[in-house]
Amino acid sequence: MNIYTKKQNFLLLKTIIVIIVFLTLAGSFHLFEDQIKNYSYRATSPIAKVFWRAGDSLSMLSKSFAGGRWITEENNNLKEENQKLLSEISSLKEKLQENQAIGEFLQNTQNDHFETLLASVVGVDYANDVILIDKGSDDGIEENMPVISSQKVIYGKVLKVYKNFSNVMMVSNKNSVLDVKIQDGDVTKPPIYGAIKGNGNLSFYLDLVSLDAQIKEGDTLVSSALEGIFPKDLLVGKVLSINKDDLKPFQTARVQPFFDIKNIDSLFVITDYKKEK
Amino acid sequence: MWLRYIIITLLFFIAALMQASFVPYFGIKGIMPNVVFALFFLLIFLKKPYAYYYQQSNYLLYNSLLSYEGLFIVIVAGFFLDIFSSSYFGLSLLSLLMVYFIVKTLVYFLREQQNRYMVFYFLLIFPCAFFVHTIFLQSFSGPITFNSILLFEFLYTLVVACTVFYGYKGYIELIKQDRQLRLFD
Numbered sequence: 001m002n003i004y005t006k007k008q009n010f011l012l013l014k015t016i017i018v019i020i021v022f023l024t025l026a027g028s029f030h031l032f033e034d035q036i037k038n039y040s041y042r043a044t045s046p047i048a049k050v051f052w053r054a055g056d057s058l059s060m061l062s063k064s065f066a067g068g069r070w071i072t073e074e075n076n077n078l079k080e081e082n083q084k085l086l087s088e089i090s091s092l093k094e095k096l097q098e099n100q101a102i103g104e105f106l107q108n109t110q111n112d113h114f115e116t117l118l119a120s121v122v123g124v125d126y127a128n129d130v131i132l133i134d135k136g137s138d139d140g141i142e143e144n145m146p147v148i149s150s151q152k153v154i155y156g157k158v159l160k161v162y163k164n165f166s167n168v169m170m171v172s173n174k175n176s177v178l179d180v181k182i183q184d185g186d187v188t189k190p191p192i193y194g195a196i197k198g199n200g201n202l203s204f205y206l207d208l209v210s211l212d213a214q215i216k217e218g219d220t221l222v223s224s225a226l227e228g229i230f231p232k233d234l235l236v237g238k239v240l241s242i243n244k245d246d247l248k249p250f251q252t253a254r255v256q257p258f259f260d261i262k263n264i265d266s267l268f269v270i271t272d273y274k275k276e277k
Numbered sequence: 278m279w280l281r282y283i284i285i286t287l288l289f290f291i292a293a294l295m296q297a298s299f300v301p302y303f304g305i306k307g308i309m310p311n312v313v314f315a316l317f318f319l320l321i322f323l324k325k326p327y328a329y330y331y332q333q334s335n336y337l338l339y340n341s342l343l344s345y346e347g348l349f350i351v352i353v354a355g356f357f358l359d360i361f362s363s364s365y366f367g368l369s370l371l372s373l374l375m376v377y378f379i380v381k382t383l384v385y386f387l388r389e390q391q392n393r394y395m396v397f398y399f400l401l402i403f404p405c406a407f408f409v410h411t412i413f414l415q416s417f418s419g420p421i422t423f424n425s426i427l428l429f430e431f432l433y434t435l436v437v438a439c440t441v442f443y444g445y446k447g448y449i450e451l452i453k454q455d456r457q458l459r460l461f462d
Contacts, residue, residue: 055303130363160363
């Protein structure tokens, strides 16, 4: 091996060591992490939104294709769509969706007194069940603020706040625990309480329900507000199957979440729930 | 030379953006493929060592491990994964660096037959790399769970990786065909 090759290898080895040392330091002390991430999100969010819409359209297309209805739908669309107005329609559609979401949300929460902030989803880190939204500390977002949809479905709470963006930890995150109340329609019965624990991969399960409590398939789970982060009576999920074992101190249940990751163009951050308390 | 680096950066940029915004629409029961990892693995697996080193009798392991392009791929892929991850910054990069060394070591020891049994080596090394990467990241975000979901996630990623792999092979074949001398058009 000649001197040049040896020198080159030594240089590479030095580069690796420098990278590892830098990363260890940066990771340990969170050096520049917030700034780097915030600038990267600002730069990429317009493109991410385009990808988001493309994914939405493509999944809709594949669904309709699977259902065998795509030919008629496509024909209708082709008749209606005008090439010249397409770009204008898409931008108007976005505004309309936002307005509809606000209207729907106001209708659903007319009895509640929450200050909310509309946020758009920019990305999803599905490995950790975390959503990225386009509102940050500049918009008044703080950690642990609840995030819900226009239908009053809980999505999660704010985990990390950057200048213009925030990470939302979904209720399906492995570290998430949420106190819930089980509703079966009979108001004369005392409420049954339990806890929703995240499973990862957009799923969660019901735990800490006492063995003598009568829960059944199809029961609706709503937030109980015991943990002090989420307001009460927000929708969480539906009981799918119950796992009762006399050897265990509590019964558990499989739960179908009400949130839908594919339908979350707009979310609402409740900004004043803690202040009310 | 620089064009390769630009293309690699662009590829990972698009893959990371797709991972965060496009791929969730194609999840099956919350299981989604890791597009960035599939691309990363293919690039380091398919990358041949420099001909100079390969022909030398004293071709050593560190010649295989230390290459500018290989390390560049690790840094770019790790950076983009870290940007869109809510976990500790730099964690994905460290994980990919580890995977890179493992893959390159395995490829080094299996190099003699690599061209002949490429698909088998691919199917052998890919699971090792995937599980090392996923379990390493999981250990920092919560309890490690080795369940059917992880297995399905692996299979989904493998399908994506295989599609790209055969796409790449098809592309290479196409290029080879184009270079053939044609007597008649």
